[in-house]
Amino acid sequence: MTIRLERPEDIAAIGAVTTAAFEGRPYSSQTEALIVDALRAAGALSLSLVAQADDGEIVGHIAFSPVDIAISAGDWYGLGPVSVAPGRQKEGHGQALIREGLERLQAMGAAGCVLLGSPLYYARFGFETDEALTYGGEASPYLQRLVFKGRPPRGSVTYHMAFGA
Template sequence: MLIRTEAPADILPVDRLLKKTFETDAEANLVMALRENGNRTLSLVACSDEGEVVGHLCLSPVTVDGQDCGWQGLAPLTISPEYQRQGIGLALLDEAKNILAELGYPAVVVLGDPSYYQRAGFTTAADHGLTCRWDVPVEAFMVIELLPDTLANHQGKVEYSAEFAAL
């Protein structure tokens, strides 16, 4: 398994993967819009030994209480069904966290399955005074601190980029 930064040749395979793994085209359209508008901070792919794109992760900027603090929003993360439950998603997350921390990005938020993202170190965002715009179960909106003392210094509403309004 190879994890690497998304390349231009990956655009169509990523699009097909997103359309295959999600119920609607919303996530595929989101990633395409983020890509086209230059609102992706990091996009990683996981490739099989044969070179097939079997996993994808996208991160884009978010604001906290109206301020750009360098925080990132994780959405979406997907693994091809036949490759799920093999640790690929967690490996993508680990690689993304290492790259972001190395580049000085202090925190990542995600809206997803708490039991999955807690395994990657995420905690409930509300416990740190953070909310999101969507009416979701409180435990589904999570955050992870990549640089020390980040969460202690920021509270408020987390807003994703405009491309998320179409979801």
């Protein structure tokens, strides 16, 4: 399995993997594939990685995009959507995508990364819930951050408008 940057010829497979991964998930808006396309169209797909199996199949994808945080310094990014094809989950692809993505983000000079997701899953990567951050006007246990450099950010987190797709 290889983790690498997306290429134009991967775009259809990324959409299919994203749609399949989120299908039927109660926390999903079922718009995640549209969001990835809208981020790409807006030039806001800051980092887009695929997991490619040895047979060439795209089995996973992760997107990172810029976020605004009210009180923060440096460049902050949002992690997600992250998707692994339903038949290929729990084989480590998700963790490999996340670890490689975070390493690359840090190498790009990012100050840190935020996400909305299960703390049970993301704590292993160093993400922490922080009540100083809010999303939609409220603190949330699902809102987590990972600081690469500088002080922890505070206040309202706003994702790119493509998340309204």
